[in-house]
Amino acid sequence: MAQKTYHVTRDIVLRQATLSDWPAVASVLAANRLPLDGAREHLPAYLVAARDGEVVGCAGAEIYDALVLVRSVAVAPGLQGQGIGKMLVSGLLQQARRRRVAALYLLTNTAPEYFARFGFRREPIEQAPDALKASAEFQGACPSSAVFMSRPLGERSDVPALDRI
Numbered sequence: 001m002a003q004k005t006y007h008v009t010r011d012i013v014l015r016q017a018t019l020s021d022w023p024a025v026a027s028v029l030a031a032n033r034l035p036l037d038g039a040r041e042h043l044p045a046y047l048v049a050a051r052d053g054e055v056v057g058c059a060g061a062e063i064y065d066a067l068v069l070v071r072s073v074a075v076a077p078g079l080q081g082q083g084i085g086k087m088l089v090s091g092l093l094q095q096a097r098r099r100r101v102a103a104l105y106l107l108t109n110t111a112p113e114y115f116a117r118f119g120f121r122r123e124p125i126e127q128a129p130d131a132l133k134a135s136a137e138f139q140g141a142c143p144s145s146a147v148f149m150s151r152p153l154g155e156r157s158d159v160p161a162l163d164r165i
Helices: 020-029 038-044 084-098 112-116 136-141
Strands: 005-007 012-017 048-050 055-066 067-075 103-108 122-123 146-150
Touching: 012 084, 020 038, 020 048, 020 055, 020 067, 038 055, 038 067, 048 084, 055 084, 067 084, 084 103, 103 112
Parallel strands: 067 103
Antiparallel strands: 005 012, 012 048, 048 055, 055 067, 103 146, 122 146
């Protein structure tokens, strides 16, 4: 099956990650001081942003039935602030809608305001679904000070198309 790609700008392409992307993804995560624990195991559900074939950003999804744990949203240093992260998060939201996901969740130490722009809301961590609690993120990859956020996906199309971001 051909790999699906999205041309979101003249020079940035979003696509599903492959196992051969792991060294580049790990490098972007490390450069942003994000945890690697559990990331490689979920790499097939990651989106990567590539420029001229080089991975310059990533956004991960851990899929638990009708729930998704968003993780590892990162852009290479020097390329931040150019909308690449927005493309990646919007891409994850579109994929979740196509998969008929009920809700997305995440833990963040540094970017709750950023994710709030995509409709994520702070929630008490005690309200995290049990399905997520076994993930590496909940088992210590993220510090206990991390903010827990949720983003339900309603019936209406509330996710912008990639060509409108």
